[in-house]
Amino acid sequence: MEVKEEASNAVLVRRIFVLIIFAVLAVGGFMLSVGMGSVSIPLDEIITVIFGTGTGTHEQILWNIRLPRTIVAAFVGINLALSGAVLQAIMKNPLADPHIIGISSGAGLAGIIVMLVFPGYEYLVTPVAFLGAMAAAVVIYILAWKNGIRPVRIILAGVAVSAFLGAGISALMIFHSDKVHGALMWMVGGLAARSWPHVDIIYPYAVAGIILVMLGARHLNILQLGDEIAKGLGLNVELTRIVMTAIAAMLAASAVSVVGLLGFVGLIVPHAARLIIGSDYRFLLPGAALLGAAVVMFSDTFARTAFAPTELPVGILMAGLGAPFFLFLLRREL
Template sequence: MKNKTSSSIKVFVLLILLAICIVSFFISIGKGSLDISFQEVIKAIFIEDDTVNHRIIFNVRLPRTLVAGLVGICLGVSGAILQGVMRNPLAAPNIIGVSSGAGLMAYIILILFPKYYYLVPIGAFVGALFATLLIYLLAWKNGVNPMRLILAGVAVSSLLGAGISSLMTLFPDKVAGAVGFMVGGLSARTWPDFNILWPYALLGLVLTFLFPKKLNILMLGDEIATGLGLNVERTRLMFIAFAALLAASAVSVVGLLGFVGLIVPHTARLIIGSDYRYLFPATAILGATVVMLCDTIARLVFDPVEIPVGIVMSLLGAPFFLFLLRERKSMER
């Protein structure tokens, strides 16, 4: 009876988060250089089809908002996976090198093989997967210690970041918009970007949402998980591949958007607990909400000048990261 009550409360919390996400969606669509009221947004989407508002919403704001939401979902869930696999709240795609691996491969394709730009998501996934496997191998010593994974990830992230900087230095004429890519930006994202993103995101999310119980067991520790019949290393590698796919799909479209995978899963965990059956959907909903709202702020704060959404996320994420680090040190004393 108690478990049913707890589950009902968590479902209710998810519904509240979903309602907030829907409100954020309409705020993102309505706010900009031209403010469009909620009623006008509804008319433009469902009733009118040849007005100025309709063209602004369907050609500019709707695809950008959908990309923002989907990127938030991907990076948030990727961060939740990595924090679970590594049993460390400081793990995130941009911190441990997953995003850097995806970004380096995306840069290589866009700069050296621009004709094959449509392969960027696949290339980014290969780069992210290579980075995560390299981190895994570097951290291996009679098994994998979560703290060694974090330290190896930071080192690999720095190395891959140097590769990205080298490409920018060697090919300065081919890196137009590189600043936006480095910090993460949603400017001029349209339907083709959404169409590139959603198939890979959907695949990663479906695979992830199929196995929340396995990650719950993995969170108990390697010895207990093994005693319960779980193949620990295979499960850990499987989830790392899922995290790499989700992070890579987001990076291929918006660049190295940081701190979403750090802030969102941790906040969702505080709200709904550590059960991944509920944490995954909560993280997905909260991730979409955060990125959509941050993108809206990025558009409005210096209007008519737009700043990359990654700058807003960094302003939020850096203090949050320091807070987590401080709390972790306090717990270890």
């Protein structure tokens, strides 16, 4: 009995230590993102500006350009990582990701309709994108259902739905070719020119989503035991799936509405966190959130500085990292 308690305590200490490392990575990504660029800003000035006592050109650069962009990057990483972790749990599919299975495409099509057809209603992009994401999730569930849900069917249905919705986005871009440049950048996924209004758009959904997901961690753990055991423990399995899918769709839609179709964050980050911290969602979810923020901030910093003065959209970098990782997982799972 004592041996079991010692082993349990050792696992707990290890997981807390990993969370601290992820937090340090997130803080490091934040400092690197706001400090690096065409003008390098030392750490002491960054701290001075953040605490409201800085002055001069560096303060303008930090406060008006880099800080809001970095905060948006952090929220986007958190939202997509949590969305991917939740989808992988409720679909029992390690390949689930809001981008791959089509949820992001549903949000993207709905959002781009507002942007191109009704440009005067941009404040509706996030709620409309959420409705699009939920509609895509429902369609994927219906197409994948045949005497239960199987991982391969979800992936195939998601790919088909994503391709169909992508065709709709392309058609809209052809009919509204005068606005195609902004739409193209949005489809790739990038953080260029993100400012404080974008922070105002995403943070309420991020805060609400984080709280709701953490409250649902225990239910996700029970789901991992299998539907029959979960029902025996008193969990309403289908209601839990519906509610958690809605939360995952909200997180993905809020990220898509701000930065566009940024893919593979929800696939790579939860897997990396799971390999390091384990499958207990009480620790996996905060770990994925911290690691997601760090990955997107580091990736965006590299994308905008590596090829200066040309800025590479971060979505291109994430696709370059994520596509080989997806193929590796696909071969391992099938």
